[in-house]
Amino acid sequence: MAKFPSDEWVSEYERMINQSESYKEAGKTWEGDILFVVKPDSGEGEPNYIYLDLHHGECRSSRYVHPGEEPPKTQFRYIGKLGNWKKLMNGEIDPIQGILTGKFKLEGSMMKIMRYTKAAKVMVDTVSKVPTEF
């Protein structure tokens, strides 16, 4: 069981993404890094960041950005409060619906993301498979 977010959780997530045949297929032409931004529910305090470098169906590298570290600049940022991340991970919200309802904010090209909705779904399905504690 890995705490979300943490080094251990991110490492396990990367491992599972790279084991996923579905992701390999759905993301095979995707190029671009993404930052998951986990904001505190209260609106106070610093967000947590998870960096993923996704390229041609593979997660080339990933890391948990420790508190106090400057988050890297990425092509995409997917931003939401911890409570909404929990719902996403439990399958209560799907990633695109999350954007359309304002529970998540996407920074980056919506047009590009919309061509990879299957890859986004596999990424979220994989998140839910990581044994997680909050």
Add this chain to the structure above:
Amino acid sequence: MWFFRSPEVVFGEDSLSFLSNLDRERFLIVTDRFLATTTLPGLLKESIGSNRQFMTFAGIGEEPNEDEILSSISDIREFNPEVVIGMGGGSAIDSAKIIYALNEREDLTPFDITPLEEIGLGKKSILVAVPTTSGTGSDCSWAAVFSGSKEKRKNEVASPEILPRYSILDPSMVLSLPPEQTRNTATDAITHAVEAYGSHWRNPYSDAMAEKSLELITGSLTEVIEDPTNVFHRGNVHVGASMAGMAFSNSQVGLAHALGHALGARFRIAHGKAVGLFLPSVVKFNYGAVKERYDRLNMIFPKKFRKESLDRTLTSYFLAIGQAVSVKSAGLDGNEYALLIDEMTDLAMESTGVLTNPADSDKGRLKEFFGEVI
């Protein structure tokens, strides 16, 4: 949390006359090149009133691209319309949505139309849809599709701010719709209703629209095909198509649209014919995931067409109305089609229909669908 979005709908005979009540002076009519040669633009202007100022932009073709849509944007900005009317099928109405947005915000490109942020439209003008086909649902949707100028793919942009303020469903605008287009567009509407009803994003509002739309369309379409001038049945199909548009635009479509869009990007084929081609196979594939729902829809079809399952009913219904159920009957070159299956499969994988379809699929399964309709 979810939404149900819809324009204000004016429907029934003489509904065009509603436009004369608008306290606005300058009306832009966006339509396609073919419709511009018919009596419909004149009928529309007459209904609005001859004391208004009009500009007609009739530069829209069958598959408009960005350059085509924006070819007169400078003149349009100079005209400064207070009402932008999209009159036609999906291409004309979708083009009107983009023109409406870019007339208001000169700093935008079509690709800036996104649901991610407020665009700030509606300050100069309002958007009105006057559909002249019964099927695309564009009059009720907040998306616009246009072809790429360079790439052979269809782009979809979306924002709640490009949802038309009014949709005018006047049967007089569809009385002269040719049989082939009547069939194709109605098939598109049936596909909208069936896919919306099974979608992962379905909701009570979209369900209600999908059920009623199917009842109206299947209860009147064969009568319209027999007697195209029957105003009552034309009106039913017209309203049903709009309701199917409300259903899918509030819940999304599924794999039949993913596959149909991919086919349409590679072959010259009517959109309704393309999506209808795949609908029975997709429904059969989805049955286990939404059996109860599909069984309910099956009961809506008139008894004479109804079979033991929805996929079989759809095939029977499509055959009865003369809708293509195979690549061959759709008039496509089977050899060329076979050669392009891999390419079309890749395109279909990019569709959100893959995400919202009730049963999960992968690339291999999508490829099989293309094979099943040869």
